[in-house]
Amino acid sequence: xxxxxxxxxxxxxxxxxxxxxxxxxxxxxxxxxxxxxxxxxxxxxxxxxxxxxxxxxxxxxxxxxxxxxxxxxxxxxxxxxxxxxxxxxxxxxxxxxxxxxxxxxxxxxxxxxxxxxxxxxxxxxxxxxxxxxxxxxxxxxxxxxxxxxxxxxxxxxxxxxxxxxxxxxxxxxxxxxxxxxxxxxxxxxxxxxxxxxxxxxxxxxxxxxxxxxxxxxxxxxxxxxxxxxxxxxxxxxxxxxxxxxxxxxxxxxxxxxxxxxxxxxxxxxxxxxxxxxxxxxxxxxxxxxxxxxxxxxxxxxxxxxxxxxxxxxxxxxxxxxxxxxxxxxxxxxxxxxxxxxxxxxxxxxxxxxxxxxxxxxxxxxxxxxxxxxxxxxxxxxxxxxxxxxxxxxxxxxxxxxxxxxxxxxxxxxxxxxxxxxxxxxxxxxxxxxxxxxxxxxxxxxxxxxxxxxxxxxxxxxxxxxxxxxxxxxxxxxxxxxxxxxxxxxxxxxxxxxxxxxxxxxxxxxxxxxxxxxxxxxxxxxxxxxxxxxxxxxxxxxxxxxxxxxxxxxxxxxxxxxxxx
Amino acid sequence: xxxxxxxxxxxxxxxxxxxxxxxxxxxxxxxxxxxxxxxxxxxxxxxxxxxxxxxxxxxxxxxxxxxxxxxxxxxxxxxxxxxxxxxxxxxxxxxxxxxxxxxxxxxxxxxxxxxxxxxxxxxxxxxxxxxxxxxxxxxxxxxxxxxxxxxxxxxxxxxxxxxxxxxxxxxxxxxxxxxxxxxxxxxxxxxxxxxxxxxxxxxxxxxxxxxxxxxxxxxxxxxxxxxxxxxxxxxxxxxxxxxxxxxxxxxxxxxxxxxxxxxxx
Numbered sequence: 001x002x003x004x005x006x007x008x009x010x011x012x013x014x015x016x017x018x019x020x021x022x023x024x025x026x027x028x029x030x031x032x033x034x035x036x037x038x039x040x041x042x043x044x045x046x047x048x049x050x051x052x053x054x055x056x057x058x059x060x061x062x063x064x065x066x067x068x069x070x071x072x073x074x075x076x077x078x079x080x081x082x083x084x085x086x087x088x089x090x091x092x093x094x095x096x097x098x099x100x101x102x103x104x105x106x107x108x109x110x111x112x113x114x115x116x117x118x119x120x121x122x123x124x125x126x127x128x129x130x131x132x133x134x135x136x137x138x139x140x141x142x143x144x145x146x147x148x149x150x151x152x153x154x155x156x157x158x159x160x161x162x163x164x165x166x167x168x169x170x171x172x173x174x175x176x177x178x179x180x181x182x183x184x185x186x187x188x189x190x191x192x193x194x195x196x197x198x199x200x201x202x203x204x205x206x207x208x209x210x211x212x213x214x215x216x217x218x219x220x221x222x223x224x225x226x227x228x229x230x231x232x233x234x235x236x237x238x239x240x241x242x243x244x245x246x247x248x249x250x251x252x253x254x255x256x257x258x259x260x261x262x263x264x265x266x267x268x269x270x271x272x273x274x275x276x277x278x279x280x281x282x283x284x285x286x287x288x289x290x291x292x293x294x295x296x297x298x299x300x301x302x303x304x305x306x307x308x309x310x311x312x313x314x315x316x317x318x319x320x321x322x323x324x325x326x327x328x329x330x331x332x333x334x335x336x337x338x339x340x341x342x343x344x345x346x347x348x349x350x351x352x353x354x355x356x357x358x359x360x361x362x363x364x365x366x367x368x369x370x371x372x373x374x375x376x377x378x379x380x381x382x383x384x385x386x387x388x389x390x391x392x393x394x395x396x397x398x399x400x401x402x403x404x405x406x407x408x409x410x411x412x413x414x415x416x417x418x419x420x421x422x423x424x425x426x427x428x429x430x431x432x433x434x435x436x437x438x439x440x441x442x443x444x445x446x447x448x449x450x451x452x453x454x455x456x457x458x459x460x461x462x463x464x465x466x467x468x469x470x471x472x473x474x475x476x477x478x479x480x481x482x483x484x485x486x487x488x489x490x491x492x493x494x495x496x497x498x499x500x501x502x503x504x505x506x507x508x509x510x511x512x513x514x515x516x517x518x519x520x521x522x523x524x525x526x527x528x529x530x531x532x533x534x535x536x537x538x539x540x541x542x543x544x545x546x547x548x549x550x551x552x553x554x555x556x557x558x559x560x561x562x563x564x
Numbered sequence: 565x566x567x568x569x570x571x572x573x574x575x576x577x578x579x580x581x582x583x584x585x586x587x588x589x590x591x592x593x594x595x596x597x598x599x600x601x602x603x604x605x606x607x608x609x610x611x612x613x614x615x616x617x618x619x620x621x622x623x624x625x626x627x628x629x630x631x632x633x634x635x636x637x638x639x640x641x642x643x644x645x646x647x648x649x650x651x652x653x654x655x656x657x658x659x660x661x662x663x664x665x666x667x668x669x670x671x672x673x674x675x676x677x678x679x680x681x682x683x684x685x686x687x688x689x690x691x692x693x694x695x696x697x698x699x700x701x702x703x704x705x706x707x708x709x710x711x712x713x714x715x716x717x718x719x720x721x722x723x724x725x726x727x728x729x730x731x732x733x734x735x736x737x738x739x740x741x742x743x744x745x746x747x748x749x750x751x752x753x754x755x756x757x758x759x760x761x762x763x764x765x766x767x768x769x770x771x772x773x774x775x776x777x778x779x780x781x782x783x784x785x786x787x788x789x790x791x792x793x794x795x796x797x798x799x800x801x802x803x804x805x806x807x808x809x810x811x812x813x814x815x816x817x818x819x820x821x822x823x824x825x826x827x828x829x
Contacts, residue, residue, distance in 0.1 A: 321664030398648035405642035563616035
């Protein structure tokens, strides 16, 4: 215990000095806390309002109120477990295997389990800080709406801590077992694949849920559907154990909470104990192999690499060689094409559910839907492009010397980077437009959709490239979609927010004529004229931005190649 | 082949390279020596078109590096002091990338890649990602990338750091062979033994100023004239020029202080 406490004290000191030290790291940390706090307050307030409404509006239907209560609270606990499974895997892995100080600690006269336990506690606290923002506020909201006593709040918090401990322990066990067999880099690739699968399942689930809810004619029907859900009746789910334990403090639910409380506590502590026991056998092996590759890429793997090269082979010069290299690296960084896949799926669901609803309506509605499809496709594309366009040059990292010391043509390099930035957006926009056309309902020429989509993407990619060549950060070390330093993380985040901001600005511009028409401020011209003008403006700005990139951007990149 | 004419690089009030002029001919291996922070890397960067000098001019094979950097880079090869390479590419893909940047013919690129992988004993691992390579292996890949297009002039910044003795010997032989075939090699190094054995001429730089240029024999005559000068090693000459001799005395004092006292003996 002495060693664990000593290590934790040091971690705590380093965290507090980071938070109070000023600079980007400190601001990012504080911003993160503020966001979590605001989120928690919003969820708690929203839940309180919802439960108060249910209590008042359906006072005559106590069965319905109870059904809604257990299902919503059970759902929130399940969501917290889901969050741990989704983001916790990486957090736990990074903390117990990749913390900078583990190597130092392991060569000190400190027992290995003490190092492991201290890192495990740090990862648990990190997960708690994220999970608590989603998992605890609904309970507080329910408590406030029902005038709950202190016992309810204590049970809720303890129950949540145990549920989180259980999920955390399970993920740790999985990691320990996997790391003793799989090398670090393969492990990270596995995370991406797992996260992708869970993410896709989540998107599909939420879209199905929202589609089901949209069929409900009024709030009462909606609540009946929630109440009828089987979520709270699944006895094997830890979320059910938590709900039944906490609600057993209310006699009106008629639940015997003791078996559930025992099951929750025994399973949580049991899994944590097993993880501790397994760590004694597997932890060092896993830690030692964290940076290793999965062995020589021979035979089949090597063949795959060569076959992929055939795609653009034979095309020489700066443009093609840089584009080919960037696409090869893109294919080996699953997080980028994963976000692309999620964007396409989300967009597909959106188009399917919204276009269907206007299919039988007028020409005007169809045209408006066409604009909406282009807008949504641009927005989704912009999110994906933040990982490519926003850091297309910075991604070169310290390997930039290879481009600098070879006869690299600055203009060709610029256009290769621009193509790379445009690609994800164009893929999403093209698929979105084709889906809109396929499902029907869009009364909008496809060529116009492509022209607008391409112009929006060109504007966005040009801004991203210009910013990146003006403020490159070759030390940001992007790996698996995130940066290892605060500056790099800030650059990635700002790139994403900027992309979404520009897409949102275009959305606003395209909606402006309709908004002005509603206000009656069109300066004597029909709304169609203004709609055409905004579309023409979109195309013009796209062309102008490409011109600017071709001059200003090329100048900047020439300088980076020859003088830095 | 390489010509620097009054090169100067200033960063604010700091002068990194001060009025440096030198010429290196075809078929020559030139060693560029100097203590840490002397201005070796800055000079190499200006000569290779990676850095614009504050004043002065650099030409490679008669091509002005500042006026026509792309053309100059097409005749030179460069190996940096740290072998940072795209970790998610294989060694083969990296060399292919360089070959395409340089618009090399397909058959020539394939032949050169095979030769270089064979030479550096990387044939079996050419299809592995570079993230799995050791520092020394990455260094070999960097050197292979620089040699790929048979450059007329090759610049190397501390090329033997991180290499095992066998690989270091291999690199020395490769550089000698390139010079024997009429190429020019400009190599900066801290390892004076390498410079003494491998280089036809050496230049010693300190605080941005080129203190001496010539063969080791010429430097001996210039720096330690008279009797005893013939036996002076390059290390002696280097320390004499760069003021390192004072440290020898200090180290001797430290040795005396930390050694056992008379009573203990």
